[in-house]
Amino acid sequence: MPTKTVTGVVIAIVLVVAIAITFALLMPHNSKPAEQIEEREMQKIEVGERINLPAPDYRSNTSVEEALSKRRSVRFYSGEDLSIEEVSQLLWAAQGITGTGRTAPSAGALYPLELYLVVGDVEGLYKGVYQYRPVEHELEKVVTGDVQVKLSKAAVGQNQEHVRDAAVDLVFTAVYERTTGKYGERGFRYVHMEAGHAAQNVYLQAVSLELGTVVIGAFNDDKVKELVNAEEHEEPLYIMPVGRKNALRFDLMMNV
Numbered sequence: 001m002p003t004k005t006v007t008g009v010v011i012a013i014v015l016v017v018a019i020a021i022t023f024a025l026l027m028p029h030n031s032k033p034a035e036q037i038e039e040r041e042m043q044k045i046e047v048g049e050r051i052n053l054p055a056p057d058y059r060s061n062t063s064v065e066e067a068l069s070k071r072r073s074v075r076f077y078s079g080e081d082l083s084i085e086e087v088s089q090l091l092w093a094a095q096g097i098t099g100t101g102r103t104a105p106s107a108g109a110l111y112p113l114e115l116y117l118v119v120g121d122v123e124g125l126y127k128g129v130y131q132y133r134p135v136e137h138e139l140e141k142v143v144t145g146d147v148q149v150k151l152s153k154a155a156v157g158q159n160q161e162h163v164r165d166a167a168v169d170l171v172f173t174a175v176y177e178r179t180t181g182k183y184g185e186r187g188f189r190y191v192h193m194e195a196g197h198a199a200q201n202v203y204l205q206a207v208s209l210e211l212g213t214v215v216i217g218a219f220n221d222d223k224v225k226e227l228v229n230a231e232e233h234e235e236p237l238y239i240m241p242v243g244r245k246n247a248l249r250f251d252l253m254m255n256v
Contacts, residue, residue: 045126051139054085056092062208071203074212075162077243081121082167086209090242091115091132091139093205094170094198102134104197107190112178113198113237116228118169120148129228142229151227155239156218163216166241170202171224173234195237202240212245 095115096103102111115132117139119125129143151171152164163169172195180187199215206213216239224236 045128045141045144047141047144049141050133050136051125051130051141053088053091053137053139055137056089056096060208064204067204067207070207072212073214074206074245075214075241076246077162077165077167077212077241078246079121079165080167080244081123082211082243084122084124086211087117087122087125087168088137089209090168090170090202090205090211091117092137093201094172095132095134096137097134103201104194106194107179107187108182110178110182112175112191113194114173114175114230114234115198116142116171116173116230118147118151118171118228120146120169121167131228143227147227151224151239154220154223154227155216156220159216159218159239162214162241163239165243167243168241170238170240170242171228171236172198172238172240173225173228173230173236175231175234177233192237199238199240202242206242210245211242213240213242215240 093103095111095113101109104113106112115134117130117132119127119130125139127146127148128141129147130139131142132138133140148164148166148169151169152160152162155163174191174195176188176191179191183190202213203215217237219236219239221236224230224239225234228236230236
């Protein structure tokens with residue numbers, strides 16, 4: 001076979017292999033073995049049961065300035081598990097207790113936000129929906145089973161895959177009456193401000209933990225309320241998928 005022909009064949013094979021590897025890296029994936037997922041899903045935890053979370057850390061190697069400079073909206077995840085310690089830290093950052101207050105400021109210290117954790121892949125934590133109890137720093141099981149696919153379908157447009165593929169989804173809801181009862185119509189503004197404060201805390205904590213997240217506000221309100229078993233007077237404000245970054249897709253997005 002002529003040398004040029006051999007060279008052409010080799011180049012073609014190398015290109016095909018490179019394209020296949022790149023495609024595999026770009027596709028979302030779940031790194032947990034199927035048998036391990038099935039084993040977890042067979043376990044049952046009763047609704048109403050509470051789980052003590054590890055104590056949060058109050059120090060890290062990431063400064064506030066560094067976290068601010070690195071904060072990005074990250075929509076693509078690797079499919080790897082989060083640890084229960086990382087989940088604990090994220091929840092504390094969003095609504096945790098700090099002495100006599102919380103991590104996010106609240107008008108009149110009325111705290112209208114409720115926070116739900118939709119679990120996909122967390123070490124030692126079963127799939128389902130848990131409500132965060134800030135005072136006790138605990139999770140209370142409110143829904144059993146995998147909810148992420150249904151929650152993703154409640155989101156609008158391209159938001160669906162981010163919600164589905166994340167290790168967890170944080171769902172913020174608001175009880176407006178806690179704030180409007182004191183401040184009237186202006187209380188609605190205060191609640192929305194507070195949700196923004198809490199979401200930014202999650203963003204910055206995610207940077208410190210080398211995780212990725214994004215805020216999603218486009219979804220079917222009634223469906224989200226139903227899926228997380230929220231009370232009738234609660235209104236959903238945010239879904240925040242959180243997961244380990246898919247490094248290749250993240251780098252590609254940063255270069256666009």
